[in-house]
Amino acid sequence: MTGTVARDPAARAAAGKAARERAPLDGHAEFVPAADRPDPVAVLRAQEDGRVPELLPIRHQRMTASPLAFYRAAAATMAADLAALPSTGLVSRLCGDAHLLNFGAYASPERRLVFDLNDFDESHPGPWEWDVKRLVASLALAGRENGFKRRQRAAVVQATARHYRDAMRGFATMRELDVWYARADMDELRERLTGRRGRRVAAAGAKARSRDGLQAYHRLTVVDGDRRRLAADPPLLVPIGDLMPGVARKLLEDQIRELLAGYRRSLADDRRRLFDAFDFVDMARKVVGVGSVGTRCWVVLLTGRDDADPLLLQVKEAGPSVLAGKVGPIPVPDWDSDGRRVVSGQRILQATSDIFLGWHSAEGIDGQARDFYVRQLRDWKGGADVASMDPEGLLTYGRLCGWTLARAHARGGDRIAIAAYLGSGERFDRAMVPFAEAYADQTEADHAAFAATC
Template sequence: MTPPIDRTPAARAAAGKAAREQAPLDGHAEFAPAADRPDPVALLRAQEDDRVPELLPIRHERMAVSPFAFYRAAAVTMANDLAAAPSTGLISRLCGDAHLLNFGVYASPERRLVFDLNDFDESYPGPWEWDVKRLVASLALAGRENGFKRSRRAAVVQAAARHYREAMREFAGMRELDVWYARADVDELRERLSGQRGRRIDAAGAKARTRNSLQAYHKLTVLDGDRRRLASDPPLLVPIAELMPGVARKLLEDQIRELLAGYRQSLADDRRRLFDAFDFVDLARKVVGVGSVGTRCWVVLLTGRDDGDPLLLQVKEAGPSVLEGRVGAVPVPDWDSDGRRVVSGQRILQAASDIFLGWHSADGIDGQHRDFYVRQLRDWKGGADLASMDPEGLLTYGRLCGWTLARAHARGGDRIAIAAYLGSSERFDKALVPFAEAYADQTEADYAAFTAAASGRRAISVTPIS
């Protein structure tokens, strides 16, 4: 018989310290592209093979805005680069794309405003440090975009890494339930912060509270006779009636209705009862994000007691994670779909998840079997305004992201082993400063290659990313 695994805190801490032999703390400072590094443009183009062709120019234009915008869509290139580097071998459930704009505020089921990770399309098991490195490289790029000096960028990166390390050490000493209940409550954050930083938190919270389902309803719908329908704003929002003719429209509408019926089974019993109180009204294709542009994404309008009681759901295609096949031989749950993989990652890593979060698959949409996940389109959601951040603001934000990522990994991995690996010194924090700068250099080079390859393409005019 296989002997039982020693799960005592002492054994877990010993495993964490032992990981330093294969991945020394100071070694995280290094980044050098592998000699056989794949062409980054080819990697990105390969992602587009099964996407909606007429939407790809929007993706390319959004990526071409800046190196940071390109980085948002280039999780696949970073996954390849990290796979070629030494690994701690300490596995956690990862966000998979933990750049700074994939954190934000949203409403918990208790109607409290919380700060957390908010994108899990790439979620997958892997070395915990991959998420941390994706975060700090994004902070370095953001600092460059805002014209911060290198010393300022270094302070931001080191502060984020230090807060991750210190938070992980704190979580390592906590009881399981205390880790699970921990979260960044925006009202509590505002009370702890004074002066301008507190006012910024207060303003961000107030703005997020206006971004609710009713606000989205009035923004994304128009009055059609005595009923509201989804508005037309091509190519970013296209109602199904405009997208395809009668027979094809009826077929797709039936497929989405069937998908929603299957999605209902992924909800808890109380949420199913709530979902059943709403009726289908309309459907439209929506363009979202940067890296996701070209995947199939639908907005579904439903209403409850009347037109003043709306529910907007986002039905988004879930493809394979960019980490799949790149993280080595790690234990992977037996997911039956990528939609379930995304939902599983969100439920593990987020402190509180959307009550309508679920998944299902559908056959025949664009001729293929496709996986989807479903969530509310907007529920007190808000994100960082990168352009308005000064060095102190980015430093504060980076700290908050570092703490939040540690809390997620404490739920998704072995917090005791990770904390023991990191230790109490600043070696890891300091090592990530040169790494972040080196990876920002690599991203700028990849961005230049991308824009050169795309220079012959016809640009189209699009509205700002939402």
Template sequence: MSAARVTAGRAARKRTPLDRHGVFQPPADRPDPVDIVLAQEKDRIPELLNLRHERMRASPLAFYRGAAAVMAADLVTQPGSGLVTQLCGDAHLYNFGLFASPERRLVFDLNDFDETWPGPFEWDVKRLLASVALAGRANGFGRRDRAVILLRAARRYRETMAAFAGMSELDVWYARADVDDLVERLDHDRRRKVLQVGAKARGRTGLQAYRKLTTVVDGRRGIAADPPLLVPVSDLLPELDRLQLEDRIRALLAGYRSTLAEDRRHLFDAFRYVDMARKVVGVGSVGTRCWIVLLTARDDTDPLLLQVKEAGPSVLATATVWAAAGPAPGLAAGTDGEGHRVVAGQRLMQATSDIFLGWHRVPGIDGRTRDFYVRQLRDWKGSVPTEEMNPRGLRAYAELCSWTLARAHARSGDRVAIAAYLGDSDRFDRALAEFAESYATRSELDHIAFRAATKP
């Protein structure tokens, strides 16, 4: 390890001791969380906002998933390490999952980077652990069980960062959570459950989505309607507006093509446009412009479904001094628009990324220019349902997420300095567990306020 990097980490710990990351203490002038959430809706699709509210009202954890902007505003008021890495920006439990690598291996990784931005490493860890606390409460776990889970998750992050600090750059870059390798290290019960989740993910292919989401009408294949979740463009707009929108999407895809590697451009050129539809995705993202685009190659048996999703500014960009001061060198803040920011952050943090991941900026039919990023709709995509987990299962899953997050941070941040900052004791673990529980309580109160403010 570099002595200077170790010294930098220890100096950061002296400035901000580990125990200062403990209990969340909101400032007296804390902004109204409901105002923060509703302020995000100014440029969203009006007819989808009630659905967004409905999803966020469902539970404290659902509210938390949609309230990344609230936590960003809170984190900036808390003591910070000053050790900057590329952040996911929204690293809660449900933004980890399974997907296919280009080599057709099933991998586990972060899978949502809408809020990616450079910032203090601990912000992602706090976002993750608070979601673990909320998941434990939702499952009815007692405080003692939750404490064990949180301590183990924080410890896993700390010990993983220490391990990566002693590894070469290439070894860190090549590290990944391959599901088949993980299965070999599990006991019988957990192996069976992981294999079930993996089998389900492997069944969620582009061809499966094509069969499920499309239909043939008058001899023409198109995307089937399932309003309001999925609305074909032919049902959404009058013909003239529809033709204009389709032209804009074609222009977007043409520009997006230039962001792909040359071999992938060749592959993309084999496909032609067939149809498109507006799609509702996620919780906090509901109301943003998201399209699925159907393309086919030789014939109807050779489809490609792409998701084209609007990329707005990261919630962290408005919450941090990094927005004004500029990101640390080499980190992704998006020099070519918000779509580029998302893609650059994803490529930096993920061990392997979708071969069709790209971005472009295009004017809409309303005259406003917007940023988008593009990826495959489904490619062995799978999620792990925490609602069915017992304490042992949630602990194992939280530890896997912590390992994955540490690996992502080690790729872009100074892993040696971060490891030196965290040290060998459990002080960081205990502080983060305290923070997670206190922030979970705050989020439950925010959820109550949101339900009252958005009551139908």
């Protein structure tokens, strides 16, 4: 975004309109798998190389639960499918895995409850429409799981795409600082909604505020003598003492301490001072997510003034993005680690990020160097109960996700060019409906093949 042309709104709008020649708006409706489409089972199994072997059965069990659960772990197969489609060529920083369950509520540093994207493991530059298509296909799958009729699913998908488009057109007219300050505040959202929708937002906010670090501290720890330690809940949570006693435990603890010391350097000066007020107490291996199962993830318990002043950090392994090598010849930052790539994506796309967000690379006890990113384990965490949503509820949720994704892309890409490409009509919105249904069909077929293999 440097130089006269890049700053000229008229030139940026013209570039957006010109992109319709490469990728017509109506063309987004089509999804036909490529003739040389990679075997989805092989793609997903290849992702498991280097993961913790004893945890892979948990990954398989979670993925086979439903097509939507499978979809959550199949970002790699969809990235390959999207790469085979015509592209607008309008690049943004992407979430890379923008399905409906990767949005949620959390606390801002100002102690406001905000709604935003919350998973950035696959974040990478790429065509902005890839994130939108990942979102709408997940909504179609959720509608199918909930027993919605086709026209009800179509209404959800079209409303989501329309809110993305309307929001992007609004952001295109805003000042740079106003775009950067925009956020979805849950309290403000609750005040705007009436009736059952307002009550649902209020209940979700209250639940999210109860899921904080202290709640996690009491749930995940036990009293051991005169102090607390992380509790055992195998195989989902395994304290380091149970995982590898003796010399191996001491070696791994030392490596985590070194990792935290290196991570400290990725924090701003004021956050370093706060981090220095805490001391290491204990650590445990934790199983998280669906697609991430088998990657190395640790919960680290630290305490400040005393045992009633805890800090729980999640130290999670970061591998290459599934988008890497699939987005074509576009400029990509020269990250020195995938942990830094994840943190960079989160800081760009989120309206406000965790104060302890940082990264570091470290060598494991197996001698292999791995990248990690670090954040608080829980700070007013809230997620949507999609399985209980009726068509109106999912439509409202889809609209919120569409606005949120547009706000993220307005920060991570050229909002003026994207808005000009989308235009004022509903051609793109309508095109997302057949695409979402076609990709839901493909996902159900891939899920059946994966389940049969497992």
